[in-house]
Amino acid sequence: MEFYLIVSTIMFFTGVYGFITRHNMLAILMSLELILNAVNINFVVFNRFLFPGQMEGMFFSIFSIGVAAAETAVAIAIIINVFRNGKNIETSEVKTMKH
Amino acid sequence: MTVVSRKILRAATYLLFVLIATAGYYVLLNYHFLAGIQISVYVGGILVLFVFSIFLTSQVGEKMPKVKLTKKIFGLVASLFGAALCLFVILTQTYTYADKVADKEIDMHAIGQALMGTEKFQYLLPFEAISILLLACIIAGILVARKK
Numbered sequence: 064m065e066f067y068l069i070v071s072t073i074m075f076f077t078g079v080y081g082f083i084t085r086h087n088m089l090a091i092l093m094s095l096e097l098i099l100n101a102v103n104i105n106f107v108v109f110n111r112f113l114f115p116g117q118m119e120g121m122f123f124s125i126f127s128i129g130v131a132a133a134e135t136a137v138a139i140a141i142i143i144n145v146f147r148n149g150k151n152i153e154t155s156e157v158k159t160m161k162h
Numbered sequence: 163m164t165v166v167s168r169k170i171l172r173a174a175t176y177l178l179f180v181l182i183a184t185a186g187y188y189v190l191l192n193y194h195f196l197a198g199i200q201i202s203v204y205v206g207g208i209l210v211l212f213v214f215s216i217f218l219t220s221q222v223g224e225k226m227p228k229v230k231l232t233k234k235i236f237g238l239v240a241s242l243f244g245a246a247l248c249l250f251v252i253l254t255q256t257y258t259y260a261d262k263v264a265d266k267e268i269d270m271h272a273i274g275q276a277l278m279g280t281e282k283f284q285y286l287l288p289f290e291a292i293s294i295l296l297l298a299c300i301i302a303g304i305l306v307a308r309k310k
Contacts, residue, residue: 081165082235133299
């Protein structure tokens with residue numbers, strides 16, 4: 064069981080590295096998806112190996128996938144709006160509203 | 163590879179591979195329903211949305227600007243330190259495994275009844291709450307992205 068957890072830890076911290084490092088907002092969102100997937104794997108692994116009679120981990124993962132979908136949709140709508148205003152979605156270039 | 167590639171469409175393709183691989187993980191763990199949901203929602207929904215928005219907002223094929231070295235090193239140190247900490251905690255923990263690990267997949271009837279039931283461990287209320295959340299997100303998406 065530890066091997067599944069090692070994989071999900073590596074995925075999580077790869078997502079964190081991408082989140083810190085990237086400039087493009089869509090790439091930041093993709094790293095966020097990696098983080099959410101790693102968390103889902105963790106839930107399911109704990110459910111299957113430690114509590115095989117119950118289904119809570121799987122249902123939490125189902126709802127987490129749904130919430131991630133909704134949140135990504137709204138984030139992409141916001142990013143497209145930002146692009147319309149400034150023609151640029153790098154985090155170092157979105158400066159027009161800065162004081 | 164998703165996080166270091168300079169061309170963003172390649173990053174999206176690597177993300178596709180990662181999502182399919184996690185669906186494979188769910189199949190290995192005998193959660194076939196979850197694997198199906200992962201592929202249909204994540205790959206078929208979110209990734210397609212990503213690819214469309216990549217096409218809408220940037221020149222596909224041009225390289226993204228190089229990240230400064232200090233930022234890369236800071237990110238690398240932070241994530242490696244966090245990974246080492248988490249791995250240490252995970253690997254030195256003794257797990258009490260349950261007596262029998264169920265080796266058959268979860269019955270679909272049980273999933274359906276648990277999703278729609280109102281007993282102690284059943285999930286009707288989060289189900290309705292997620293449908294309201296999705297409605298709010300649809301309205302938000304339309305409102306944010308409409309033409310002035």
